[in-house]
Amino acid sequence: MKKLLLFLLAVAVCAGNAGAQAPSDWANFGRFEQANREQAHAPKAVIMGNSITELWAGKHPEFFASHDYVGRGISGQTTSQMLVRFRADVLELHPQVAVICGGTNDIAQNNGYISLPHILGNIVSMVELARANGIRPVLCSVLPAREFGWRKGLEPAAKICELNAMIRAYARKENIPYVDYHAAMSEPDGGMIEAYTYDGVHPTEAGFDVMEKILPPVIDSLLNGTKKHRRRR
Incomplete structure (x- = not known):
């Protein structure tokens, strides 16, 4: 009887632990699972990102549709999470x-501390995955911010500038287009221009308007250059 009671107690403990530690979708594969299934054609570009991209696609869907772009931004995500879901949300759409x-939420330590070189490493891994699948990568600067409202005291402005310099140097070395939103949207102290943000981190309509002037020419130039190169061959 004693052994039976101990066995039943052990079973109850294991069941309780299983319930308490129910698996979570850490990378949020479920966020775009249905949208990915319903994507009817290979888009011109997939924009992988965080809440900035998510808000952009939500507020300006006509911009994405008219340029044949697909937004795959998830609020709060770090580059580690973006890397994990890169196959499902980018590669398998065949853009x-x-x-x-990415990079804002890494610097904000949303998943704990991560060094700038490791942030860059995640970005490099996404580039390498894209290239291995015949997809042309484009890298973007992290947008300016002097403070994170949800995690104050980190003084991110200088760290953002340092990370952007690392991304830009890697892009130059690898001949990858670099989209410099930061230069167009920052104050001298590294914060975002007031008219372009409602909380110091996320763009207003005016901020997205600036981004929409910068990105399409970069993508079109990249693809037009590719087409010309193929014709010469």
Whole structure:
């Protein structure tokens, strides 16, 4: 009887632990699972990102539709999470271009501390995955911010500038287009221009208007250059 009671107690403990530690979708594969299934054609570009991309696609769907772009941004995500879901949300859509926009939430330590070289490493891994699948990568600067409202005291402005310099140097070395939103949207102290943000991090309509002037020419130039190169061959 004693052994039976101990066995039943052990079973109850295991069941309780299983319930308490129910698996979570850490990378949020489920966010775009249905949208990916319903994507009827290979888009010109997939924009992989965080809440900035998510808000952009939500507020300006006509911009994405008219340029044949697909937004795959998830609020709060770090580059580690973006890398994990890169196959499902980018590669398997077979776009011509993968636009990679991440780093804000890494610097904000949303998943704990991560060094700038490791952030860059995640971005490099996404580039390598894209290239291995015949997709042209485009890299974006992290948008300016002097403070994160949800995690104050980190003084991110200088760290953002340092990470952007690392991304830009890697892009130059690898001959990858670099989209410099930061230069167009920042104040001298590294914060975002007031008219372009409602909370110091996320763009207003005016901020997205600036981004929409910068990105399409970069993608079109990349693809037009590719087409010309193929014709010469």
